[in-house]
Amino acid sequence: MLPTPTKFTLVAGTGEGHTPLNAFDQALLAAGAGNVNLLRVSSILPPGARYAERVILPPGALVPVAYGALKSATPGERIAAAVAVGIPESGFGVIMEYSGRTSREEAEKTIRGMVEEAFDMRGLSLVTYRVKSVEHEVVMAGAVFAGIILWY
Amino acid sequence: MLPTPTKFTLVAGTGEGHTPLNAFDQALLAAGAGNVNLLRVSSILPPGARYAERVILPPGALVPVAYGALKSATPGERIAAAVAVGIPESGFGVIMEYSGRTSREEAEKTIRGMVEEAFDMRGLSLVTYRVKSVEHEVVMAGAVFAGIILWY
């Protein structure tokens, strides 16, 4: 099987560019995840994975990540992304992602409810909760990104 | 290179929640794939991969999967997802995924045609055919998921 990640960190960033993909690229750079190959996963924190304030990602590495993101080419629009993880007393954690045409505060409120619902569905009790979010007002083409990097 | 999967199983489930992502999370749980990191692939059954009625997925593992899924926030809407694999006499198989605002029967009919067309395009003869499908009538936010897990 593929190696299961053993570390995690939360990252987020916003970006502007001439195209939505360039704005997204800039948001990844701002988040410190712009020079790797993101491999999107859905979205469980492996049991025993340790939190790291920062992780060092070699350029071009294949990096598992759960994320919420949104691109917009509507000048003036406010967009937000959030990611959160809930961790029980022991065992795996549950990651939720969210993005929308809304504020960072609303995004954080929504995602808190999502993590709580995911814990309820599994009959788990939430012990540790971490969240990261960003918002951005689009100038030309904008993007928001919030992710949990699963690393080794 | 990344290790090529050697086993496969078909899973499916439906879910309800307060948000589309929670409904999707519930559908994954119902399918037995809710506590891992799904890595979406498109979508070939490796040659020699053996069918397993069930596979044991360690929580948080990176799990290659080909799937069809649909989320809906329209109460009363009927949604369906199906996944199927065709396997020739020898060599690799071809996986197809489908989802739509339709019934399970329609989804199974459509996906059968898709697998047959994929075999025609490759000049292969279909020897073994496996399909799994689900349907759901949305209450608040609903999701359907049907996938083929590629495992080791």
Place this chain on the structure above:
Amino acid sequence: MLPTPTKFTLVAGTGEGHTPLNAFDQALLAAGAGNVNLLRVSSILPPGARYAERVILPPGALVPVAYGALKSATPGERIAAAVAVGIPESGFGVIMEYSGRTSREEAEKTIRGMVEEAFDMRGLSLVTYRVKSVEHEVVMAGAVFAGIILWY
């Protein structure tokens, strides 16, 4: 960590089918990437990765790829996809993907600007540039695909 790719090649193809997914499957076959499990990544060329005119992909292998693609079920519509990579004097390269309801020429023009912008954002100078693109006029259901395969 997952093994970092050491080789790359550019591929592209177009396809027609009875469903959009079959058209996409055909486009992958035309590109020489139809019998593997594509793992979509975003989208950096690892430092030192060597260009290969062709790579041999074992059927069913998990293959990291950055790609642009578009499916259309609108007969007569012209669709295009392009992928490009910019490489500096040393270090990692940056891959951009594009698809749209446009011509191949327009797609190539757009993606050139995207790579240049990505280099500007990183303060890098473009030394080597490679691009691959396709266009297709939809008959029934059509698809275009242009990708950079990251391999070992």
